[in-house]
Amino acid sequence: MSAVTEACNTPGRRPDSVQGCYYDGKRSRRHPARLLVHGGCVRVCNEQGGLLDSMDSVRELRISPRLGNTPRAVYFPGGGHFETPDNDGLDRLMGGGGLVHWLESRYLFVSVSVVLTALLVWWFVVQGVPALARMAAFSLPDTVLQKLGREAHALLDEQWLQPSALSTQEQQRVRHAFAPVLENFRQQGYVLQVHFRGSEDMGANAFALPSGDIVFTDDMVRLAENDDELLAILLHEIGHVTSRHGLRQVIQMSSLMVVITLVTGDVSSLSSMAVSIPIMLMQLGYSRNFEREADALALREMLADNIDPLNFVTIMQRLQQQKACGGKKSATECGRGLPDFLSTHPQTEARLKPFLSAAGN
Structure with missing residues (x-):
């Protein structure tokens, strides 16, 4: 069994996956799915273990920035995208939430920014x-x-x-x-x-x-x-x-x-x-x-x-x-x-x- 098939067929939540929904970009139908990162490759699997989308490198994906607790999306080159409210899990898989989230999570920076903006x-x-x-x-x-x-x-x-x-x-x-x-x-x-x-x-x-x-x-x-x-x-x-x-x-x-x-x-x-x-x-x-x-x-x-x-x-x-x-x-x-x-x-x-x-x- 290949690593990809094994990853998709592993039941339950895994430390290298997040739960969410997948949209194929062709129809408005939502597919409950998991996004997995295995060996630098990204896979989206449905509840039955079937492969919905994949990409061999995280760098080829476009990931929406983290703004508070709003759901984020991972966009694939083929037109599909994976959406999840699990921001922490997505940051863990993709390597951080970006500069905006880092600044937002530092209340001192936020306070100083508000004061400086007002001045x-x-x-x-x-x-x-x-x-x-x-x-x-x-x-x-x-x-x-x-x-x-x-x-x-x-x-x-x-x-x-x-x-x-x-x-x-x-x-x-x-x-x-x-x-x-x-x-x-x-x-x-x-x-x-x-x-x-x-x-x-x-x-x-x-x-x-x-x-x-x-x-x-x-x-x-x-x-x-x-x-x-x-x-x-x-x-x-x-x-x-x-x-x-x-x-x-x-x-x-x-x-x-x-x-x-x-x-x-x-x-x-x-x-x-x-x-x-x-x-x-x-x-x-x-x-x-x-x-x-x-x-x-x-x-x-x-x-x-x-x-x-x-x-x-x-x-x-x-x-x-x-x-x-x-x-x-x-x-x-x-x-x-x-x-x-x-x-x-x-x-x-x-x-x-x-x-x-x-x-x-």
């Missing part, structure tokens, strides 16, 4: 995403910025803004005050245009679009006690334009969504509260950084143009009092408002310190 993701979100967004934003041509700005401006005019109620003389006075600053930046290659709009929803506000269009609401103009206060706000908004903050904000938000999708493995999870909250908090952090950058440019330009930095302080305090305090007599009566980590802007006290220091206060 890497956190670093990428905090440092990598802003850096990549900045590179991407500054690599796009001005035509893209102009298109984005036009579309955003049209949407704002349609949904939230109304024609300005300021008199022509008042608009001309403000434009005349802005002219030297706008000309200075025009010579640096920036095309800036100021617009006046009314808005009951926005109140006293000013914002910049990626195209260089800067919108002042009527209430913001009325809130200012002098043109230098409006110039301080203008320089702050110009800081957003020159740093391409609007475009970077869009890119960073999109990148965050991609990162969360890759981590969770589920696009639909973006709508869940557990995922939305971290995205929101990270985006608020990005917004605060942009405000600090815009403040820094405003302060630098105010000093260069001999504009008293206190003008930024006074209008920001007045704006904060109006928005956060609802018209109360002093800002202290309404407290500090939202915690810093829930605000898109740094706390007013913190962002005004550089201006107060520059003014000698």
